[in-house]
Amino acid sequence: MEKAQKINPFIVHILQEVDEEIKTGLGEGIILNIAGNNRLIPVERVTGEDFWILSRLLSHHVYINGVDVRYNLIGDVGGYYAARLLRKQLNLIYLNLMFNDIGPEGGELIAKALQKNTTLKYLRMTGNKIENKGGMFFAAMLQINSTLEKLDLGDCDLGMQSVIAFATVLTQNQAIKGINLNRPILYGEQEESTVHIGHMLKENHCLVELHVCKHGIKNHGIQQLCEALHLNSSVRYLDVSCNKITRDGMIYLADVLKSNTTLEVIDLSFNRIENAGANYLSETLTSYNRSLKALSVVSNNIEGEGLVALARSMKTNPTFSNIYIWGNKFDEATCVAYFDLIQMGHLELANTDVEPFVVDGRVYLAEVSNGLKKHYYWTPTYGEAYSQSPNAGFALVPVGQHL
Numbered sequence: 001m002e003k004a005q006k007i008n009p010f011i012v013h014i015l016q017e018v019d020e021e022i023k024t025g026l027g028e029g030i031i032l033n034i035a036g037n038n039r040l041i042p043v044e045r046v047t048g049e050d051f052w053i054l055s056r057l058l059s060h061h062v063y064i065n066g067v068d069v070r071y072n073l074i075g076d077v078g079g080y081y082a083a084r085l086l087r088k089q090l091n092l093i094y095l096n097l098m099f100n101d102i103g104p105e106g107g108e109l110i111a112k113a114l115q116k117n118t119t120l121k122y123l124r125m126t127g128n129k130i131e132n133k134g135g136m137f138f139a140a141m142l143q144i145n146s147t148l149e150k151l152d153l154g155d156c157d158l159g160m161q162s163v164i165a166f167a168t169v170l171t172q173n174q175a176i177k178g179i180n181l182n183r184p185i186l187y188g189e190q191e192e193s194t195v196h197i198g199h200m201l202k203e204n205h206c207l208v209e210l211h212v213c214k215h216g217i218k219n220h221g222i223q224q225l226c227e228a229l230h231l232n233s234s235v236r237y238l239d240v241s242c243n244k245i246t247r248d249g250m251i252y253l254a255d256v257l258k259s260n261t262t263l264e265v266i267d268l269s270f271n272r273i274e275n276a277g278a279n280y281l282s283e284t285l286t287s288y289n290r291s292l293k294a295l296s297v298v299s300n301n302i303e304g305e306g307l308v309a310l311a312r313s314m315k316t317n318p319t320f321s322n323i324y325i326w327g328n329k330f331d332e333a334t335c336v337a338y339f340d341l342i343q344m345g346h347l348e349l350a351n352t353d354v355e356p357f358v359v360d361g362r363v364y365l366a367e368v369s370n371g372l373k374k375h376y377y378w379t380p381t382y383g384e385a386y387s388q389s390p391n392a393g394f395a396l397v398p399v400g401q402h403l
Contacts, residue, residue, distance in 0.1 A: 005049060008044050008046065010044050011046065014033065018064070029065050030063050030064045030065070030066070031064075031065070031067070032066065034068065034069050035068050035071055036072040036073075045071075045072045046074060046078075047072070047073050047075075047077075048075045048076070048079075048081070049077065051069065051072075051077070051078035051082065052078075054069075059089055060088070060090075061089070062091055065091045065092055065094065066093055067095050068096040069096065069100065070097065070098040070100070071098070072100050074101070074102070075101045075106065076101075076106035076109075078097075078102070079097075079100075079103075079106020079109050079110055080106065082097060082106075082109075082113075083106075083110050083112065083113035086110065087116060087117065089119075091119060092117075092119055092120055093122065094122040095123050095124070096122075097110075097123075098126035098127050099128065100127075101128070102128035103129055103130060103131070103134070104129075104130050104134040106128070107128065107131075107133075107137060108130075108137045110123075110125075111134065111140070114138075114141045115141050117145070119147060120147060120148055122149065123152065124152040125138075125152060125153050126152050126154045126155055128156055129156060129157045130156050130158075131156070131157045131158070132158060132160075132161050135153065135163075135166070138151070138162075138166075139166050140165075140169075142166070142169045142173045142176065143172070143173070145175070146173075146174070146175045147175060148176065149177045150179075151176060151180070154182035154211060156184075157184070158181065158185065159185055159186075160184070160186050160192060163184050163186070163197075164196045166181060167196035167200040168196065168200070171199070171200050171204055173206075174206050176206065176207060177208045178207070178209035178210075179207065179210060179211070182211050182212070182214055183214040184214075184215065186215065186216055191216065191221035194212075194217055194222075194225055197210075197212060197225065197228075198224035199228070201228035201232045201235065202228045204232070204234070205232070207235055208237065210238055210239065211239040213239055213241045213242045213243070214242045215240075215243060216244060217245060218243070218244045219249040221245075226253055229256045229263070230260070232260075233262050234262060236263060236264045236265065237263075237265040238265070238266050241267045241269040241296070242271075243270075243271055245272070245273065246271070246274070247272075247273050247276035247277035249273070250276070250277035250278075250281055253266075253280075254280040254283065257281070257284045257285070258284055258289065261291045262291065265294040268296060268297050268300060269296045269297070269298040269300070269324070269327075270299045270327075271300055273297065273300045273301075273306075274300065274302060274303075274306065275302055275303050275306035278302045278306025279306055281313075282306070282309035282310050282313045286312065286313040286316050286317060289319075289320075290317065291319060292320055293319055294321070294322035294323070295310075295323055295324070296323075296324040296371065297323075297324070297328070298324050299328065300327075301328065302325070302329065303328070304329070304333045307325055307330070307334040307337070307338075308333050308337045311338055312337075314347055315346050321348070322352065322372075323347065323352055324352060324370070324371055324372060325352070326354060332363070335363040336363050338354055338365060339356035339363045350370060352370060353367060353370045353371055
């Protein structure tokens with residue numbers, strides 16, 4: 001009213017709910033959810049001007065320590081006020097700005113604000129095209145900021161220069177536990193990014209989760225990463241999905257899994273490891289590795305032989321509990337093998353993306369909507385599962401709070 005600005009009824013409704021929580025004594029550590037998606041009733045998207053008013057309200061609000069405004073339209077204007085909020089709000093721990101039309105200028109302002117911020121632990125910028133320029137400011141920020149633990153810059157059109165900058169600064173940064181660098185804009189066939197990321201993994205002993213989906217990684221690149229993982233004892237979740245890794249690359253991964261006791265989740269979805277690659281992994285998981293918990297080989301051109309081999313390894317490996325196989329070439333032996341795994345209790349239905357059904361005495365597999373996303377560091381269920389461990393570093397918010 002002070003600014004004679006049109007009121008966004010969606011924001012008013014959310015703030016009224018917060019007021020009620022505060023009045024009833026439940027309003028402590030609130031994450032303000034003003035996301036513009038997944039609403040049963042369409043809502044008016046939050047604009048940069050709306051975020052200006054919102055940031056003023058939140059600047060000194062002691063009850064709110066998280067703001068989720070993903071899938072809105074705040075743009076660079078909202079990026080400016082998000083930066084101001086990061087400078088003034090002393091309780092903010094979680095900020096989700098994904099898919100908000102923030103460009104390089106807004107990214108620069110947010111990154112510079114984080115150089116002085118000492119409270120924010122989790123930032124999601126996914127889908128904002130901050131490009132190489134914005135990425136370089138975020139990399140520079142990590143040289144100064146020692147509080148931020150999870151940084152999501154997937155699908156932000158980062159360039160090779162900024163990817164290299166992140167790899168370089170993470171050799172020294174001791175705070176970041178999880179980073180998403182998915183789908184940068186890279187040119188050339190030299191897999192230069194994996195050389196620098198591999199060097200970083202040899203030096204960094206704090207990073208727990210690494211996403212390098214759509215980096216154009218081929219067998220030489222996965223070899224670089226695996227050589228580094230022989231020396232790394234912190235990474236638990238490795239995402240190399242949607243790359244160009246073939247069966248020969250699995251020789252290096254299977255070898256590192258023989259000695260690495262830290263890796264728990266590997267995402268190989270949408271590569272091309274085929275039967276031979278699946279067999280390499282199966283042999284290691286059957287006879288050597290007892291630390292890997294979850295593996296996704298979705299859409300890898302694997303046929304019955306390789307899929308059955310992976311199923312056999314689940315029978316003898318008590319730790320290997322989650323497998324995702326949809327998009328490969330199922331035959332009758334595959335369907336029977338996974339039906340048996342589930343019937344015998346070696347594989348829970350919630351831990352795979354297929355469910356068996358029988359028609360005329362023959363077993364088939366249907367797809368179900370499970371996958372590795374529930375293991376992401378920003379997903380509360382995975383964080384809660386690891387919240388018992390003081391070194392886990394995955395929990396997004398305290399147990400019992402809901403995004």
